[in-house]
Amino acid sequence: MGIFHPRNHRAIRTREDFAKLPRHVAIIMDGNGRWAKKHKLNVAMGHRQGVETLREIIRHTDDLRIEALTIYAFSTENWNRSREEVAALMQLILDFFRSEIDELDEKNVRILILGEKDVFPEKQRDVLIEAERRTGKNTGLTLNICLNYGGRAELVRAAKSIAQDVKDGALALADVTEQTLSDRLYTANQPDVDLMIRTSGEMRLSNFLLYQCAYAEFLFPKVLWPDFTVQDYDEALLAYGGRERRFGKRL
Ligand code: FPP
Numbered sequence: 001m002g003i004f005h006p007r008n009h010r011a012i013r014t015r016e017d018f019a020k021l022p023r024h025v026a027i028i029m030d031g032n033g034r035w036a037k038k039h040k041l042n043v044a045m046g047h048r049q050g051v052e053t054l055r056e057i058i059r060h061t062d063d064l065r066i067e068a069l070t071i072y073a074f075s076t077e078n079w080n081r082s083r084e085e086v087a088a089l090m091q092l093i094l095d096f097f098r099s100e101i102d103e104l105d106e107k108n109v110r111i112l113i114l115g116e117k118d119v120f121p122e123k124q125r126d127v128l129i130e131a132e133r134r135t136g137k138n139t140g141l142t143l144n145i146c147l148n149y150g151g152r153a154e155l156v157r158a159a160k161s162i163a164q165d166v167k168d169g170a171l172a173l174a175d176v177t178e179q180t181l182s183d184r185l186y187t188a189n190q191p192d193v194d195l196m197i198r199t200s201g202e203m204r205l206s207n208f209l210l211y212q213c214a215y216a217e218f219l220f221p222k223v224l225w226p227d228f229t230v231q232d233y234d235e236a237l238l239a240y241g242g243r244e245r246r247f248g249k250r251l
Contacts, residue, residue, distance in 0.1 A: 010231040015064050017234075020241040022194030024068040025061065026209055026216070029054065031200030031224030038224075044088035049226035051092055055100065060230045062107055062141045064237075068190050070114070070144035072208050076153060090124055093147070097127045101134065108140030114186040115149030142190060149186075151210035158184035187212055195240045197233075199225045217243050 015021065029050055036046030054071065061069045074089060081089075104111060111131045120128065128147065161184045165171035171180070182188065193209055193216040201222040205213065219236045221228065244251070 010229075012060070012230050013064075013234045013237075018064075018237060018241055021064060021066060021237060022217075022240055023066065023191040024070070024193050024195075024212075025066055025237075026070040026072075026193045026196045026213070027057070028072045028196075028198040028202075028206065028208055029225040029228075030198055030202050032226060034200065035224040035226040043085050044092075046226060047085075047088060047092055051096055053226055053228050054096075056230050057228070057233055058100075058104075058109075058141075058143060060233060062109060066141065068142040068144065068187075070146065070187070070193065070209065070212075072146045072149065072206075074115075074147045074149070075207065076115075076148055076150035077207075079148075090121065093120075093124050094127055097131050101131055104143065105135050105138065108138045109135060110138040110140065110142045111135045112142060112144045112186065114144050114146045114154070116153070117148070119148055144187065144190075146208070149208075151205075151207045154185055155181075155211060182211065185211060192216070195219065195236070197221065197236050199223055199228050215245070215247050217245065 032046035032050040033043050034046075035049060036043045039045075058069065073093070078089070079086060101111075113128045113132055117125050117128050158181050162171065162176055162180060166173055166176070187209075192214065193212045196205075196209070196213055196216045196218050198204070198218075198220050199222075201220060203218075203220050209216075217240055219239060221232055221236060223232055
C-alpha cells in the first residue's frame with residue numbers, strides 16, 4: 001500500500017502544543033465507500049486505505065498520551081452489507097491484528113474489543129481473544145475496537161446483568177446507580193468520551209457509545225476517512241481545546 005497518500009506537509013503537533021487534550025476520543029471512520037467510488041476502486045480498497053489512516057491515528061493518539069481511543073470498526077448492522085464487502089472487512093480485521101499486534105504491545109497499548117465476539121468466524125475470534133489476552137495488562141493507551149458493536153445492545157447487556165444480580169439478591173434495587181450501569185458497559189473504568197469525531201460530513205451517532213457520549217463534544221470534519229490526516233486530527237483536538245464544556249452548569 002502507500003500509493004494513495006495525498007499527505008500534506010503541515011507540522012505534526014506534540015502533547016506540549018495543546019493547552020487541553022481529551023482523555024477519551026471516539027471516532028466513526030466514515031467515508032471509505034465514497035472514497036473508493038471517487039477513485040474508481042472497489043469498496044474493499046476504500047476500507048484498506050481506511051486501515052492505513054487508522055494506523056497513523058492510533059500512533060498519534062499514543063504519542064500524545066491520550067488515555068483512550070475508541071474506534072467503530074464494524075457495527076451490528078454492517079453484517080447486512082454485501083457478502084464481498086463483509087468478507088473484505090473480515091480479512092482486514094485479521095490483517096490488522098496480525099500486522100499491528102507486536103508494535104501495539106511494545107507500545108504498552110491495551111486492546112479491548114467492544115461487542116459480541118461469538119458471532120465472528122473462528123479465525124477472527126481467535127485473533128481478537130489473543131489480542132485482548134496479550135495486551136490485557138498493558139498500562140498505556142486503551143484502544144477500544146468496536147466490532148459487532150451496537151450501543152443499544154450494550155445497554156441491554158448491562159441491564160440484564162444488573163437484573164440478574166438483583167434477582168439473585170447480590171444487589172439491592174436501591175443501590176442501582178449510574179455508576180452501577182457504567183461499570184457494566186464494555187468501557188467500565190474508562191473516562192466518558194470527551195470528543196467524538198465522525199468523518200465524511202455525516203452528522204449522526206449511528207448507535208455508537210450512546211451512554212458514554214452523554215457530555216461529549218462532537219466534531220464532523222467533511223474529509224473522507226481515508227483522506228483524514230494526522231494534521232486533520234490535530235486540528236480537531238485543537239478545536240476541542242477551544243470548546244467551553246459546561247456539563248449543564250452555568251459557568
Ligand atoms: C464506514 O465507511 C466504515 C466502515 C463501515 C468500516 C470501517 C472499517 C475500517 C476502517 C477497517 C476495519 C477496521 C479494523 C480495525 C481492521 P462506509 O463504507 O460506510 O463509507 P461510505 O458511507 O462512504 O459508504
